Amino acid sequence: MKLYMTTMSGNSFKVRVLASILGVPIEETHIDWDNREHKSPAFLERNPRGQVPVMEIEGRTFWDSTAHLVYLARSHGGEDWLPSDPLDMAEVMQWMSFAQDEVQFGLMWARGVTVYGRRPESFQGYLDDSRTALELLTWQLRKTGDWLALGRPTLAEIACYPYVKRAPEGDVSLEPWPEVRAWLARCEAIPGWFPLDD
Numbered sequence: 001m002k003l004y005m006t007t008m009s010g011n012s013f014k015v016r017v018l019a020s021i022l023g024v025p026i027e028e029t030h031i032d033w034d035n036r037e038h039k040s041p042a043f044l045e046r047n048p049r050g051q052v053p054v055m056e057i058e059g060r061t062f063w064d065s066t067a068h069l070v071y072l073a074r075s076h077g078g079e080d081w082l083p084s085d086p087l088d089m090a091e092v093m094q095w096m097s098f099a100q101d102e103v104q105f106g107l108m109w110a111r112g113v114t115v116y117g118r119r120p121e122s123f124q125g126y127l128d129d130s131r132t133a134l135e136l137l138t139w140q141l142r143k144t145g146d147w148l149a150l151g152r153p154t155l156a157e158i159a160c161y162p163y164v165k166r167a168p169e170g171d172v173s174l175e176p177w178p179e180v181r182a183w184l185a186r187c188e189a190i191p192g193w194f195p196l197d198d
């Protein structure tokens with residue numbers, strides 16, 4: 001299993017940390033981000049979006065971290081991280097969608113402005129969506145306690161963690177969000193977890 005990635009990429013981190021938790025060996029291929037390898041014709045053949053992460057599995061190529069997480073969880077995680085029961089699966093998938101909606105369009109893109117200088121004119125909108133993401137997480141954790149779905153760690157945690165953790169890099173303070181900070185610490189205590197910037 002080969003993963004095209006960068007260490008700066010929170011979406012790549014999701015895949016790497018789940019592989020670490022599950023003890024699945026993956027071949028990490030660091031792309032040359034500074035020289036825009038992800039926009040090269042060879043890379044666009046793998047992923048027409050020109051983004052990492054990309055995974056090659058048994059001769060097939062998949063892009064988008066959600067697809068990678070689903071594959072790893074179902075192939076190596078038994079019923080733990082993405083159960084096959086339809087209602088339980090729906091509960092986890094709801095939070096994976098949230099990771100690709102409010103978390104990405106708010107927290108990830110706010111960091112896109114501050115770290116990469118992308119679309120500064122949209123910064124206020126990203127900050128508004130970031131607030132919505134943190135409100136929603138807080139609302140859920142107040143209801144459910146330690147974890148987002150099913151009362152235990154699932155793909156919901158893996159998918160939401162990186163850009164919540166990196167919120168301060170996008171000028172979004174986590175100080176006003178104690179439930180969210182406690183949840184981040186619980187994620188970091190999951191056996192096999194490693195620091196986001198490793």
Ligand SMILES: N[C@@H](CCC(=O)N[C@@H](CS)C(=O)NCC(=O)O)C(=O)O
Nearest residue numbers: 009010011050051052053064065066
């Ligand atoms: N929804 C995608 C998002 C992937 C993504 O945004 N990747 C970033 C790095 S974390 C990237 O490669 N950005 C380059 C670009 O969009 O041009 C996923 O979850 O994999």
